[in-house]
Each structure stands twice: as C-alpha cells, then as structure tokens.
Amino acid sequence: MKVTVSRKAHFNAAHRLYRKDWSFEKNDAVFGKCNNPNFHGHNYELIVSVTGEIDVETGYVIDMKILKEIIKIEVEDAFDHKNLNVEVPEFKDLNPTAENIVVVIYNKMRSKLASHLELEITLFETPRNFVTYSGK
Numbered sequence: 011m012k013v014t015v016s017r018k019a020h021f022n023a024a025h026r027l028y029r030k031d032w033s034f035e036k037n038d039a040v041f042g043k044c045n046n047p048n049f050h051g052h053n054y055e056l057i058v059s060v061t062g063e064i065d066v067e068t069g070y071v072i073d074m075k076i077l078k079e080i081i082k083i084e085v086e087d088a089f090d091h092k093n094l095n096v097e098v099p100e101f102k103d104l105n106p107t108a109e110n111i112v113v114v115i116y117n118k119m120r121s122k123l124a125s126h127l128e129l130e131i132t133l134f135e136t137p138r139n140f141v142t143y144s145g146k
C-alpha cells in the first residue's frame with residue numbers, strides 16, 4: 011500500500027528565455043517578450059509529492075518536517091529572489107524554462123531522498139501555466 015505525501019512551496023525569481031548561441035532576432039522570434047534583456051519575474055508555486063509505503067512504527071511515508079527542510083534548502087534558499095540566469099549555477103548554460111526548472115528541482119530533491127521513495131514535482135510558472143516531472 012503506497013501513500014503520497016505532498017507539500018506546497020513557493021519562490022519568486024527573475025529570468026530571461028534565450029539561447030546565447032542564437033542571434034537576438036532568432037531569440038526574439040522564438041521566445042518573444044520572454045527574451046527581453048531586462049529579465050522578468052514570476053511567482054513560482056510548486057507541489058512536491060513523495061510516494062512510498064507507510065512505516066509501520068512511525069506511521070510516516072516521510073516526516074513532513076524533513077520534507078520541508080529539504081525544500082527550503084534545495085529550492086527556496088537556492089532560487090528565491092534570485093535571477094535564475096545570472097545567480098543560479100544550474101542555469102548558466104541552461105535556458106530557465108519551466109520545463110528545465112522543474113527537472114533541476116527534481117534532480118536536487120531526488121538526491122536528498124531515500125531511494126525507495128518516489129518523487130513528483132509540479133511547478134506553476136503562472137496560475138495557469140504549469141509543468142510536472144517525475145523522473146520518467
């Protein structure tokens with residue numbers, strides 16, 4: 011019997027969508043206003059879901075306090091109030107699209123969780139635009 015434990019979190023961050031190896035014109039054609047060199051920001055919201063068996067002694071799949079601390083260190087402290095392109099090493103050469111951000115968050119979180127636990131991350135870039143990744 012597996013149960014999924016979820017926690018919401020959020021961070022505010024700036025980004026610019028573009029490729030360094032493309033001309034401004036090509037970036038403009040593909041990414042439009044998201045290619046503005048002055049950057050723009052989003053209030054990112056995420057849902058972190060951890061699935062596993064309930065421990066018979068504790069009754070926990072994972073201690074929510076531990077999950078909260080991992081999210082704080084790996085996501086909030088790393089991304090909140092940052093310019094993703096400039097200040098977050100993972101995006102030095104990686105376009106900070108919602109798809110790439112959710113994969114980076116997944117990989118950071120995955121490395122901190124026990125291997126028997128399944129992980130899924132849903133990242134909202136706007137209240138209506140969101141992406142989901144579970145390592146598949």
Ligand SMILES: Nc1nc2c(c(=O)[nH]1)N=C([C@H](O)[C@H](O)COP(=O)(O)OP(=O)(O)OP(=O)(O)O)CN2
Pocket residue numbers: 027044106107108109135136137138139
């Ligand atoms: N596949 C993707 N498409 C787009 C991404 C992305 O990360 N993956 N990102 C953007 C922009 O960064 C941004 O998300 C778009 O913002 P905005 O233009 O404000 O989006 P909406 O107009 O759809 O705003 P709503 O408030 O959600 O209506 C573009 N594309």
Ligand SMILES: [Zn+2]
Pocket residue numbers: 025044050051052
């Ligand atoms: Zn954006």
